[in-house]
Amino acid sequence: MRANPILWPLVAQVALTAAVWVALYVQRLGEIRARRLDPEALKDSRRAAGVLEHVAAADNFRTLFEVPVLFFAAGLAIAALGRPSAWELGLAWAYVALRAVHSAIHVGYNRVLHRFAAYALSTLVVFALWALIALDLAAAG
Secondary structure: OOOOOHHHHHHHHHHHHHHHHHHHHHHHHHHHHHHHHOOHOOOOOOHHHHOOOHHHHHHHHHHHOHHHHHHHHHHHHHHHHHHHHHHHHHHHHHHHHHHHHHHHHHOOOHHHHHHHHHHHHHHHHHHHHHHHHHHHHHHHH
16 A cells, blocks of 8 residues: 555644754753753743743744644545545645744744744645545535
């Protein structure tokens, strides 16, 4: 049995999430050490927000569990329906690329309008994926 190619963009999205997780902990531990913060001062997000200066990676990590849930569900739905169309596969890779751009901006120079453009486009892409899934389902009867 050959692997369904729609699963590769899902793997890539997980890899992106893992990379941001690493960036989060490098950033967080670096700040704790550099500023000699008491880890107990960070025991919940409300307290941490008042203490930490560098939170972009943590904020980005959280966004990787919002709309991407719809992306993972779409990928699995497409896999369950069979082989992806060229459009579905292209949109899946476009989604991952746009989320990578969003993460790079968010964790990097963090310009809100640039970040928002990548976020909005990626969200429209995932909605387009779901529209294709709906069309596939309608055509199947």
